[in-house]
Amino acid sequence: xxxxxxxxxxxxxxxATGTGLARDLALxxxxxxxxxxxxxxxxxxxxxxxxxxxxxxxxxxxPAAARECCDEGAIIKRLAPQCVEDTGGIFVxxxxxxxxxxxxxxxxxxxxGIAATxxxxxxxLEIESCLSPDIIAAFAVEDASIDPFKLSLDNLxxxxxxxxxxxxxxxxxxxxxHGGHIDSVRFLDLRHGGMVRVRADQIVNATGSWxxxxxxxxxxxxxxxxxxxxxxxxQMRLGERVINRLRKAADADxxxxxxxxxxxxxxxxxxxxxxxxxxxxxxIDAMIVDGMAMVxxxxxxxxxxxxxxxxxLVRSGNASDDRAxxxxxxxxxxxxxxxxxxxxxxxxxxxxxxxxxxxxxDLVCRRLGNSNPCRTAIDPLPASNExxxxxxxxxxxxxxxxxxxxxxLLCECEMVxxxxxxxxxxxxxxxxHRPGLREMGQRSRVGKGPCQGSFCxxxxxxxxxxxxxxxGGEGVGELKDFLNERWRGMQPxxxxxxxxxAELQEALHCGLLGxxxxxxx
Amino acid sequence: xxxxxxRPIECRLMVIGAGxxxxxxxxxxxxxxxxxxxxxxxxxxxxxxxLFDLYGVSHGNTRELIxxxxxxxxxxxxxxxxxxxxxxxxxxxRSAIDLVTDFLGDAGHPxxxxxxxxxxxxxxxxxIKRTFRVPETMWAGVQALEEKAPCLIVDIQGLRGFSAMxxxxxxxxxxxxxxxxxxxxxxxxxxxxxxxEHIARGLEVEAARRELADAIRPHLEQVKYVGLPAxxxxxxxEGVRRDLKxxxxxxxxxxxxxxxxxxxxxxxxxxxxxxxxxxxxxxxHHTVHTIHRRANGRFVxxxxxxxxxxxxxxxxxxxxxxxxxxxxxxxxxQGIREALMNLPVCQPENRSCWHRQQFLDxxxxxxxxxxxxxDDRFRPIDPDGKVVYENLFAAxxxxxxxxxxxxxxxxxxxxATAFGAIEAMAGSGC
Numbered sequence: 001x002x003x004x005x006x007x008x009x010x011x012x013x014x015x016a017t018g019t020g021l022a023r024d025l026a027l028x029x030x031x032x033x034x035x036x037x038x039x040x041x042x043x044x045x046x047x048x049x050x051x052x053x054x055x056x057x058x059x060x061x062x063p064a065a066a067r068e069c070c071d072e073g074a075i076i077k078r079l080a081p082q083c084v085e086d087t088g089g090i091f092v093x094x095x096x097x098x099x100x101x102x103x104x105x106x107x108x109x110x111x112x113g114i115a116a117t118x119x120x121x122x123x124x125l126e127i128e129s130c131l132s133p134d135i136i137a138a139f140a141v142e143d144a145s146i147d148p149f150k151l152s153l154d155n156l157x158x159x160x161x162x163x164x165x166x167x168x169x170x171x172x173x174x175x176x177x178h179g180g181h182i183d184s185v186r187f188l189d190l191r192h193g194g195m196v197r198v199r200a201d202q203i204v205n206a207t208g209s210w211x212x213x214x215x216x217x218x219x220x221x222x223x224x225x226x227x228x229x230x231x232x233x234x235q236m237r238l239g240e241r242v243i244n245r246l247r248k249a250a251d252a253d254x255x256x257x258x259x260x261x262x263x264x265x266x267x268x269x270x271x272x273x274x275x276x277x278x279x280x281x282x283x284i285d286a287m288i289v290d291g292m293a294m295v296x297x298x299x300x301x302x303x304x305x306x307x308x309x310x311x312x313l314v315r316s317g318n319a320s321d322d323r324a325x326x327x328x329x330x331x332x333x334x335x336x337x338x339x340x341x342x343x344x345x346x347x348x349x350x351x352x353x354x355x356x357x358x359x360x361x362d363l364v365c366r367r368l369g370n371s372n373p374c375r376t377a378i379d380p381l382p383a384s385n386e387x388x389x390x391x392x393x394x395x396x397x398x399x400x401x402x403x404x405x406x407x408x409l410l411c412e413c414e415m416v417x418x419x420x421x422x423x424x425x426x427x428x429x430x431x432x433h434r435p436g437l438r439e440m441g442q443r444s445r446v447g448k449g450p451c452q453g454s455f456c457x458x459x460x461x462x463x464x465x466x467x468x469x470x471x472g473g474e475g476v477g478e479l480k481d482f483l484n485e486r487w488r489g490m491q492p493x494x495x496x497x498x499x500x501x502a503e504l505q506e507a508l509h510c511g512l513l514g515x516x517x518x519x520x521x
Numbered sequence: 522x523x524x525x526x527x528r529p530i531e532c533r534l535m536v537i538g539a540g541x542x543x544x545x546x547x548x549x550x551x552x553x554x555x556x557x558x559x560x561x562x563x564x565x566x567x568x569x570x571x572l573f574d575l576y577g578v579s580h581g582n583t584r585e586l587i588x589x590x591x592x593x594x595x596x597x598x599x600x601x602x603x604x605x606x607x608x609x610x611x612x613x614x615r616s617a618i619d620l621v622t623d624f625l626g627d628a629g630h631p632x633x634x635x636x637x638x639x640x641x642x643x644x645x646x647x648x649i650k651r652t653f654r655v656p657e658t659m660w661a662g663v664q665a666l667e668e669k670a671p672c673l674i675v676d677i678q679g680l681r682g683f684s685a686m687x688x689x690x691x692x693x694x695x696x697x698x699x700x701x702x703x704x705x706x707x708x709x710x711x712x713x714x715x716x717x718e719h720i721a722r723g724l725e726v727e728a729a730r731r732e733l734a735d736a737i738r739p740h741l742e743q744v745k746y747v748g749l750p751a752x753x754x755x756x757x758x759e760g761v762r763r764d765l766k767x768x769x770x771x772x773x774x775x776x777x778x779x780x781x782x783x784x785x786x787x788x789x790x791x792x793x794x795x796x797x798x799x800x801x802x803x804x805x806h807h808t809v810h811t812i813h814r815r816a817n818g819r820f821v822x823x824x825x826x827x828x829x830x831x832x833x834x835x836x837x838x839x840x841x842x843x844x845x846x847x848x849x850x851x852x853x854x855q856g857i858r859e860a861l862m863n864l865p866v867c868q869p870e871n872r873s874c875w876h877r878q879q880f881l882d883x884x885x886x887x888x889x890x891x892x893x894x895x896d897d898r899f900r901p902i903d904p905d906g907k908v909v910y911e912n913l914f915a916a917x918x919x920x921x922x923x924x925x926x927x928x929x930x931x932x933x934x935x936x937a938t939a940f941g942a943i944e945a946m947a948g949s950g951c
Contacts, residue, residue, distance in 0.1 A: 281872050281873045405713035409714070410681070458779050461687065462681065462682050463684070465687035466687075472690055472691070472694070473647070473691050473694070475646060483881065484881060486880075487880035488878075491878065494852070494872075495852050495872065496852060499845045499852040500848075504568060506880075506886075506889075507846075508568075511570070511931065512572075512777060513645070513650070514644065514649065515646070516584070516882075516885075516927060517578055518648055519649040520648070520649060521666060521669075
């Protein structure tokens with residue numbers, strides 16, 4: 001064993017739930033270590049709509065979840081306003097949509113405590129000019145747009161201020177048990193090799209879609225199904241509000257504005273393993289055809305990126321449609337499985353992440369004999385420095401204001417200057433992580449503009465060598481890894497001008513630089 | 522709309538496209554005394570690397586690095602006879618390349634290379650690139666690499682995406698005698714980003730070259746060669762290089778840079794300035810707005826910038842409009858089409874088959890093999906193999922069954938097929 005660590009609570013998984021739990025426990029005075037296999041929000045927490053649900057979407061399939069969304073949405077808007085754009089939302093039905101569902105909509109919302117106000121169709125078309133003129137009903141609701149990366153980074157930053165540490169790129173490889181008690185968990189350091197052992201009193205499995213695999217390693221069984229949801233990002237923002245299709249939850253019925261872009265989705269495609277998650281051309285083509293009925297512009301707007309997340313659904317009954325499996329969360333106490341200090345929290349939604357963390361922390365604290373109350377429904381979530389660069393338009397504003405001509409732009413599409421790059425790199429180094437191109441992409445807007453990393457990747461790699469952040473032959477692997485990752489999101493959206501961009505990228509990276517064959521001297 | 526009032530221009534050949542294939546075709550046609558009109562956008566050439574690739578990596582599912590391109594092409598003919606390079610003889614390819622490099626030499630940008638071997642040169646990310654004809658300004662780099670000679674790599678502060686340290690660190694294990702230096706441009710006090718084009722235009726002045734040499738000189742101890750990013754002038758790159766070589770007392774070479782690079786500007790300006798005097802009536806920055814074919818077979822085309830300005834009547838048309846970036850092909854969600862005349866495009870069954878899951882998959886992407894199918898005389902054919910029009914030809918990257926990026930054969934395919942098409946046309950008596 002190369003490294004041994006000890007703590008009260010080990011949290012496995014660095015998504016919204018894990019980072020939210022780290023903060024909740026830190027505020028109750030509990031010592032924690034969070035360990036993540038990839039980077040923050042690498043799973044469903046990063047692969048979702050960025051939608052703070054009013055709850056109206058779930059009124060028929062899951063009224064309890066609808067109520068939770070309604071309450072939690074209000075809390076997040078109030079306590080973490082830096083992560084939220086309070087756009088409001090609108091539900092619209094078009095010709096051919098189920099008339100009965102439309103007629104019951106407001107009443108059902110009301111029964112869940114969700115505000116839904118009928119909007120005159122003329123007014124609806126005026127406030128949202130991108131809507132189809134064929135709409136037949138419209139209701140205003142309290143949806144909002146949320147930046148899940150900023151949210152998780154802010155949660156983790158505050159937990160860090162209270163002494164919580166975290167490891168990235170460490171994968172669980174085994175549990176050391178004594179009877180029904182887990183003494184320690186072993187992790188493989190995926191970046192540098194070597195093993196780390198973490199001893200903890202309580203272990204929380206917050207690995208989302210991977211919860212079943214991790215639990216199995218510990219000796220517990222969770223019956224999970226994996227439902228892939230694919231989303232696509234438009235180059236321009238379409239619509240001011242969150243636009244929902246007024247029908248029973250189905251594919252391609254939500255369009256969420258996020259700063260300068262919009263996110264359109266989603267799908268529900270059963271996959272066998274969460275590692276198979278990948279957006280496909282078939283899903284996207286079907287989604288666009290379906291979505292055109294609500295927002296005709298979806299047919300010819302330019303898309304810049306596709307991505308997918310896996311909904312971790314815990315199966316109880318025999319539901320045939322994955323959308324019928326509860327979207328509520330699952331807090332699993334594994335004592336009945338013979339594991340006295342192991343808890344799984346999975347399922348749920350981004351909107352209810354705080355509640356999930358609270359309920360988990362309650363159980364953990366009960367076991368630790370800690371009676372401090374939860375603070376996250378009362379205390380504001382402080383905005384951290386390290387999370388501020390995820391916001392579209394933030395770095396250009398800052399760069400123009402500072403007017404320092406020697407602060408060269410590394411990403412020209414999204415205008416990310418060298419100083420921001422260096423600041424993020426310093427944060428990463430400070431927390432014991434190696435700064436890399438993908439980590440930069442996660443914490444800022446680099447690579448997210450129309451060039452999708454073709455040019456900025458080269459500028460960043462050169463800069464990293466000059467700063468000693470890359471050594472020896474690391475740069476080639478770093479570039480390949482970053483470009484292949486960006487490609488995942490480009491490939492299913494390649495038609496129209498995007499194909500020309502891809503051709504230029506390939507001419508540069510393969511034709512000139514030979515990254516496809518990588519001949520060495 | 523009333524258009525093109527003046528009398529139509531009559532010519533034997535209309536070349537559509539002003540990339541490498543279109544330029545080469547116009548050059549070859551003018552040389553044969555064929556009256557030629559050319560129209561097209563030269564913008565895409567700005568992205569050209571300036572290197573004349575012929576055949577550097579084998580075509581097909583297994584990619585092998587190729588030392589002797591002529592041997593490689595023999596293999597290609599056996600395994601992939603449908604490849605456009607297999608529709609021209611070795612002799613024709615040599616002539617095509619020599620004619621174009623001679624033309625560029627006369628325009629101030631001489632090229633060099635081995636008769637039967639690909640040259641290897643270093644890239645800004647420290648990988649090795651194979652190519653066939655190298656600008657004289659880069660040739661010393663080929664020799665330095667071959668000898669693994671003591672060599673200094675210099676970068677310019679503010680010129681982003683080019684780090685001498687990156688090149689050195691990546692190559693050091695196999696080339697221990699590399700050194701790096703990072704210098705400030707002596708004559709440039711302005712803070713902020715530096716651009717290769719700007720520096721290159723500056724270096725056309727002797728005083729600037731002297732200052733650059735002074736800045737490099739302190740780093741020359743035990744150095745046999747000096748490598749710089751590609752910045753050695755726009756119009757007389759060879760003159761700038763020779764002068765700097767003399768000042769530093771050792772061979773100097775350029776290393777390609779990422780866009781915006783000057784290699785493309787050099788080519789674009791060389792062609793734009795030196796092709797018209799050879800007898801090509803050129804309409805650069807004009808596109809073809811309409812094209813139709815008379816009952817007698819002649820093509821009538823309307824050219825213009827934003828609207829039709831000129832009418833051309835041509836006995837023959839050569840299509841060298843490029844692929845997606847050049848706008849010769851258009852990729853729609855439902856399929857790929859040829860942009861100007863809606864010619865049949867050979868393509869994968871549907872969009873799901875266009876690209877592979879890994880960008881850098883060595884097997885390459887199927888969409889890159891899509892394009893126009895032609896007969897032995899470079900005339901587009903339909904799926905039944907029938908020639909679309911006996912006086913319509915196509916050349917360059919728009920052709921199907923080739924992947925110029927992955928096989929490192931961009932210029933080779935452009936000039937060889939242009940040569941083949943012009944020979945076929947001239948021989949046809951059309």
